[in-house]
Amino acid sequence: MSRLAAPFLLLALAASACSFDPEVTGVWRTEDGATVSWPVLEFQGRVELVLGQYGEAVAGMLRLYEPEMEFKEIYLFPACPCLFLDQATFDNGTLVFDVIPCGAEATEWSGRFEWSEGDGGEILVGTLEPKVPAAGMEPTLQFKLRFSGGKKLIKEDELNQECPGPTL
């Protein structure tokens, strides 16, 4: 973005503040003490969604951390640290996306999360489930993510670490 836009962007943002449409741009994390179990990855730990919203379209990734308290790079789950989101949208308070977890038999999973706002701030509550359920696989992962910070927390130099993602 051109630097010249900065002072006028403030005006535009101030004007846009008059009508509030929820946005998901930023970093969303599982709460302290909460863990997510993802048997297919043999993962149990904390989850982070890093998102950028552009109209209804959303881009970003899902990052997995070992159960230590800090969301730091050193705690990224080695077997599958992050997953690109695909076909992600946010519309009418609902975030939907596809991910392909790591592994030879990786299959596509779909995420569906509802945005809401409470006393503690904004939260996304939803599920991850395989598009094609397989026998013996936990069909649905349920977890809650809390908004942890805006674009400032999206550290571009930390992104894209060991992110296999779908092969194009």
Next chain:
Amino acid sequence: MRLVAAVLLLILALPSGPALGSEADLRKVKRVAVLPLRNFAGQTEGLFLPDQEDPLEARAAGLLADLGARLGAEGLVVIYQDGALRKRVASGEEYEEQVALGRERLSLGREHFLALRQKEAVHSLSRAVEVMERVFHQVVAPEEAAEALELWGVALVESGLLGRAHVAFRRMFHTHPGRRFTAGYHPKPVEKALEDAYRDLTTSVERAIPFVLAETTSTFMKRNKLHALIHPVLVRRGEDVYLELYAFEAPHGYMQWRDAALLDGSDADVERVDRMGSRWLACTPFSTRKVEMDRPRTTQLAAHFAHEVFFQVPTREFQHEMGVSIDWFQRLTPVMDLVVRLDALTVLPDRFRDVQPGYSTIRATIGPLFAWTSRRWSIYGGVGLAVQYIGRFEKTSSPDCKFWAKGSPAYEVRCPASDRTMFPPDLLIGANAVFGTRFYPTPGFFLSLSTSMAMFVYPFDRSIEMNFPLTSLIGAGTRF
């Protein structure tokens, strides 16, 4: 950024209109009093003859009244004479109260005099004169003021105070030179004192002074809010009678001008007196105040905040831009100006962020404007040539191309070249139509509001992706 800073400095440096306009000195109207005519042309021998109307005195009074009316009609002075002057003096602070007190003292003094209590009479009568003269009652009712002075002088003679009596009688004749007496009414010493005082006054320069002391003249003008005073007197020079005018200026009360005109009863008197009045008007000083010259101001310079929206765009939403604009209007004819305008804007991100990164644009327009202009408003419209430069930008609808940092491995994986379109820098040329209005709270400063629409036709190869920008401007400027 440098361009924006330069334009902002220009806004701050806009000169104020009045500093560049020219001014003229406009005369302030003077308030001038013309005192009642005093006739010092009489002979001492006539003091005890029956009162006869002096035809020259009546003629001089009439000429003075006409002169006052003519001078007032010129618009440079406001003349107070005769009834208007009496009314102005009598409306002063404490006037009625002091005159009532003076009359009371006069009555008491008369009582004492008739009862041969000369010492008490002198005291009461001097007090009566003092009180009346304090509010310049002698200008409103000279006969009554002279009566007090006469009685005072007589009491002083009867008291053996001849020196003071001489002064009292001089003041009486100075106030009312036409005062006459019945022969034998007063004792011989009083009659002699009257003759001596009259002879002394009519041959002295004191007749040229309205209130004896310059300080008193100054007080009179200050009390009645006057800028000048004219003291007219009739005097005899050998066989001829002259109307003399003496002019005094506030605030000091000193004589500033004097002149004389022969009165011989002929028609030439009118012209002589009229010329004398014109000479006074030419010589009397006027205070001035600055006024702005109402001259045409042909150049206008303004700075604005600008908002622009392109209606033809390669993106999903209209592109809004904001920036600054400066323009220069030069009056060519009473209804036509030549305008040159320069706009510098930068694009604002829309909700899709399809433009990556944002671009800047500069437009120059030139053309004639046709304006209707009044004292406070100007409404104008016109068409001209527009040349616009749009900087390089990339367009994409892929969220991954917007999210991932350019050049990062994820960007390379998630944002293929097919998801992006590069738009190189572009130069567009076309026509621009503008409509606006300006409000001038002062002749040199204005507030401005305008809107314009451009239509680009060059390049001619139909490769124009962005067209039909609508620009709105609000700002201020100076006219000189």
